[in-house]
Amino acid sequence: MxxxxxxxxxxxxxxxxxxxxxxxxxxxxxxxxxxxxxxxxxxxxxxxxxxxxxxxxxxxxxxxxxxxxxxxxxxxxxxxxxxxxxxxxxxxxxxxxxxxxxxxxxxxxxxxxxxxxxxxxxxxxxxxxxxxxxxxxxxxxxxxxxxxxxxxxxxxxxxxxxxxxxxxxxxxxxxxxxxxxxxxxxxxxxxxxxxxxxxxxxxxxxxxxxxxxxxxxxxxxxxxxxxxxxxxFIGSPAMNFLDLTRDDTGRWVSDCGNLALPALPADTGSRRQVRLGVRPEHIEVLPRADGPAPLTYPVRVLLAELLGADALLSLGIGETRLLARVGGADHPVQGDDLTVRLSPSQLHVFDIETGRALPRAETGA
The missing domain is CATH 3.40.50.300 (P-loop containing nucleotide triphosphate hydrolases)
Known part of the structure; x- marks a missing residue:
């Protein structure tokens, strides 16, 4: 050796x-x-x-x-x-x-x-x-x-x-x-x-x-x-990316306004814009909820692809698109109305100009 x-x-x-x-x-x-x-x-x-x-x-x-x-x-x-x-x-x-x-x-x-x-x-x-x-x-x-x-x-x-x-x-x-x-x-x-x-x-x-x-x-x-x-590059399917802007109340809102987070699990400093990343396997897909819940968003299934053990769902949140990986048995189909939940611990935040990952905040959201 x-x-x-x-x-x-x-x-x-x-x-x-x-x-x-x-x-x-x-x-x-x-x-x-x-x-x-x-x-x-x-x-x-x-x-x-x-x-x-x-x-x-x-x-x-x-x-x-x-x-x-x-x-x-x-x-x-x-x-x-x-x-x-x-x-x-x-x-x-x-x-x-x-x-x-x-x-x-x-x-x-x-x-x-x-x-x-x-x-x-x-x-x-x-x-x-x-x-x-x-x-x-x-x-x-x-x-x-x-x-x-x-x-x-x-x-x-x-x-x-x-x-x-x-x-x-x-x-x-x-x-x-x-x-x-x-x-x-x-x-x-x-x-x-x-x-x-x-x-x-x-x-x-x-x-x-x-x-x-x-x-x-x-x-x-x-x-x-x-x-x-x-x-x-790492991960298949590839990570979802969304551009977020901090509004006057301090929330982080996607370009189309349909996805908003009260805080991010990263030290964003004085930045007004960041890029959010979430892997398809880290998007939790649930039946449509009756009322709002923290970090949950209503979505519609635009396309479902069965891969056998897994299925890939193309989800629409207004004009925003997310790809989610779910189990292949009895999976949602095109046209279904669902709810997705995001876990702060599974979110990645990047500087929108340099692309570098921002360090985790000491106290995450």
């Missing part, structure tokens, strides 16, 4: 800064996920660790040694790519053994390492097959096995599950979790899929426009997003 340190790493392509001041220590044995939309710099960061991209500024340290100018083959890392990159004319055994043969490892040791890795990945019965005779999941396991036999200091994964169908992705996620638990190796995993990030990561690095937006455990980035971008 090896520690990886990125000390203010940066990457420029001409005048374009693809990665800016990336500063992070990846702990020994940690499974770190780089998450973000396309073009955010996550794959570029991974390729700089691998040595496939030069580093414009900063220092990369692996196991305490500076790696900026070290050849990829000498960095002690192994990379698993999005496309399996298997030799189609070679058997599974030869694909997994290729790097060891190039290193002139003795044949007996190669057979032993490939055999043990194949057993670990459930590939023992497929060692003599060609890639064309394997399923997508089996090919991905071969690509992972090819990395494992090298016994690297660090594993690098560049969106390895993107080419798999939804059912197989779930299966492979579980296999990757089990594999990491067995090997305990330091791993860096790139994905744009937040479900992969939430289920696999010890910590998540969320990137936006080449900048690190937040670093934290899955629980931390979900419960305490650092800004509006993180709040909207």
């Amino acid at each position: 090896t520690e990886v340190k990125l000390d203010r790493i940066g990457k420029k392509y001409g005048a374009v800064e693809a990665v800016q001041q990336f500063d992070l220590t990846i702990r020994e044995g940690e499974f770190l996920v780089l998450l973000g939309p396309s073009g955010c710099g996550k794959s570029t960061t991974l390729r700089m660790i691998a040595g496939l991209e030069s580093i414009t500024s900063g220092d990369l340290m692996i196991g305490g040694a500076r790696m900026n100018d070290v050849d990829p083959k000498d960095r002690g890392v192994a990379m698993v790519f999005q496309n399996y990159a298997l030799y189609p004319h070679k058997s599974v055994f030869d694909n997994m053994a290729m790097a060891l043969k190039l290193q002139k490892v003795p044949a007996a040791e190669i057979a032993d390492r490939v055999g043990r890795t194949a057993e670990l990945l459930g590939l023992t019965d497929y060692l003599q097959r060609k890639p064309a005779a394997l399923s997508g999941g089996q090919r991905q396991r071969v690509a992972i096995g090819r990395a494992i036999v090298r016994t690297p200091k660090v594993f690098l994964f560049d969106e390895p599950l993107s080419n798999l169908d939804a059912k197989l992705r779930v299966k492979m996620r579980m296999e990757l979790q089990e594999l990491h638990d067995r090997l305990g190796a330091t791993s860096v995993y790139v994905t744009h899929d937040q479900v992969e990030a939430m289920t696999l990561a010890d910590r998540i690095v969320i990137m936006n426009g080449g900048v690190v937006a937040q670093v934290g455990t899955p629980r931390e980035v979900y419960d305490h997003p650092a800004d509006e971008f993180v709040a909207g």
Whole structure:
């Protein structure tokens, strides 16, 4: 197991800064996920660790040694790519053994390492097959096995599950979790899929426009997003956002006036406008109430989408729209009149200009 340190790493392509001041220590044995939309710099960061991209500024340290100018083959890392990159004319055994043969490892040791890795990945019965005779999941396991036999200091994964169908992705996620638990190796995993990030990561690095937006455990980035971008990117469906204005009485009122809160669970200072965030799963949906109650609002179901165990409701509060997640059994349907209740502890408040999350008030509403 090896520690990886990125000390203010940066990457420029001409005048374009693809990665800016990336500063992070990846702990020994940690499974770190780089998450973000396309073009955010996550794959570029991974390729700089691998040595496939030069580093414009900063220092990369692996196991305490500076790696900026070290050849990829000498960095002690192994990379698993999005496309399996298997030799189609070679058997599974030869694909997994290729790097060891190039290193002139003795044949007996190669057979032993490939055999043990194949057993670990459930590939023992497929060692003599060609890639064309394997399923997508089996090919991905071969690509992972090819990395494992090298016994690297660090594993690098560049969106390895993107080419798999939804059912197989779930299966492979579980296999990757089990594999990491067995090997305990330091791993860096790139994905744009937040479900992969939430289920696999010890910590998540969320990137936006080449900048690190937040670093934290899955629980931390979900419960305490650092800004509006993180709040909207983590969670499926995405968080609801509403612009609120403080009126003369001190209440916070939505643009259309149909949603008003007496106070917010954040230190808003002298601000007159803020942006409110609430996740669909944190909106409590109730039958239409006879009379008003604190933090409850009458709504109408504009659209209902059954997902099986859950249903998504598009709710109208005047001109305001909210998306709520409810149980899929006997759920409300289009046209139903309901009441929603908001819990102050589940609300997020953001500065409307900077997008940064406002700190929680010492005494919430």
